[in-house]
Amino acid sequence: MYKGLAIIFGFLFLGELIESLGIPVPGSVLGMLLLTIALITGIIEIRDVEKEAEFLVKNMSIMFIPPGVGIILYLDLLKENIVAIVTALIFSFLITLWATGKVVEVLRR
Known part of the structure; x- marks a missing residue:
């Protein structure tokens, strides 16, 4: 070990x-x-x-427990920036989904 x-x-x-x-x-x-x-x-x-x-x-x-607990310290900061955070999450998800689809298309050919 x-x-x-x-x-x-x-x-x-x-x-x-x-x-x-x-x-x-x-x-x-x-x-x-x-x-x-x-x-x-x-x-x-x-x-x-x-x-x-x-x-x-x-x-x-x-x-993942320590970072999860650490987030509690920044709840006020998260609340202030929730719109920006959610927007970034949605766009990054959509871009990742699109890029993954394109890679799968290329690999299937």
Whole structure:
């Protein structure tokens, strides 16, 4: 278990390190991308991280509790900007839906 967690968190650390060099992509995304590349190329074997990754995915809901509680601190700010927030959510949803549909159309051809 320690080996798998060390690999996963090692790539997270590497992504954060690369982000600190000025790349405008979140370190967690960079780390995940690097881990994916390492898995595809065979540098890391899936069996080394599979159990730990499954555990983290199964317990992902626990990771959302702190941000959810933190939102309570900003209820006044959310109330002031509710129209802008809802508008942004609706437009981003529609754009994502449209883009997904276009990608599916291209891939089905």
